[in-house]
Amino acid sequence: MPKPPLDSLRFFEAAARRLSVKQAAEELHVTPGAVSQQLRKLESFLGQPLFERRARGLALNAAGRDYLDACRQALDLIDHATARLTDARRVILLSCTPSFGAQWLLPRLQGFMREHPRIDVHVSTGNRVVDLASENIHFAVRHGLGDYPGLSACKLLDDELTPVCAPTLPARLDALSGERLLHDEHRGDWRLWSRAAGLELDCEQGVVCVDSNAAIEAALAGRGYALARRSLLQAELTAGRLRELPAPPLRSDLAYYLIHRPDLLRDPEMGVFKQWLLEQAAAAQNKSPPDGGLVAQQRLG
Structure with missing residues (x-):
């Protein structure tokens, strides 16, 4: 049985993954015309189309979806064997x-x-x-x-949210105040936590950080109180670089x-x-x- 050209298989896999001739060409560092030519070559070899050509790009038909699964498996095996033989990282x-x-x-x-x-x-x-x-x-x-x-x-x-602070700040609930809260970009976590804990906090105040990682960095520096995901910061809590406040964590789905x-x-x-x-x-x-x-x-x- 004649075998399909390997280059056509790689072009097909890239086009099928991205559903775009242009994006496949950019990934493979060739022209869109070269990708289209290889796709036509493969479809001619197989005797049937693998794509539906649409105005906004490509869509795999049933045959194309089945063929993509087989191509991915074959190309992955080839890449893995090549890496082994060439001792590549x-x-x-x-x-x-x-x-x-x-x-x-x-x-x-x-x-x-x-x-x-x-x-x-x-x-x-x-x-x-x-x-x-x-x-x-x-x-x-x-x-x-x-x-x-x-x-x-x-x-x-x-996922559990728990209030934390640096050792330089008092780890007490009565030390919490709106202006000392450290928020991430979503701002809503302190409101949810305070409601669940039965505390009244002015959650509109405080410092808004670019993301939760920046809020934790600010807490480590002693600049306020942050809500931390306990699963991510267990090492800091165990080492004493952060301290939990005595309140139940807010559990999440x-x-x-x-x-x-x-x-x-x-x-x-x-x-x-x-x-x-x-x-x-x-x-x-x-x-x-x-x-x-x-x-x-x-x-x-």
Whole structure:
């Protein structure tokens, strides 16, 4: 049986992932005409179309969706085998919020790098929700309810908000006042917490920080009281760099979830990284880690 041209498969995968000839061309560093030519070549080889051409871009038809799944698996296997044979470093791309990255992930990541020196983890932080398919990101950590259609989602950390301050400030509820509150960009957390705690606070006052990470940095510097996600700041609390005020935390239905494409764990390194994240999260909460998948049980040298 004749085999399809490999270049056409790579062009097809990029165009199908981005659903745009122009964006696929930019990713592959070729012209849009070259992408269109390779797509026509592949469709001619298969004897049927894989896309519906629309005014605003491309849409996969049923045959295209089936073929994309097979292409991804084949190309991932080729890339993995090539990396093994050439002793190339494996790169894992992860997207997360600035607070999760700075407060929880980055302090732990050096341990993974020591265990797996041939795997590089590149962390991109931002509050924008990335598209795991079109942006070619392997993993994302998202704060939400766990409902992510078409993606695999595994809970990492539960979410509780607790008031904290530096050791230089009194860790007492009667020390709280509106002007000493540190807000993140959403501003609503203190109002929710004070209502649940039965306290009257002027939550319109205080300092508004650019994000929750900046609010915690201000609290560490002794500039006021912040609401912290306990799961992210356990190290600071244990070390005494921050102190909790004597009040029950505000529990949330939201949590931190690790998200990835369902087919990602065909790559053993991806499975190992996922299992490491689950183990780190479980240890931080004194829980047993869930199984990250059969592939994740493989330990790499």
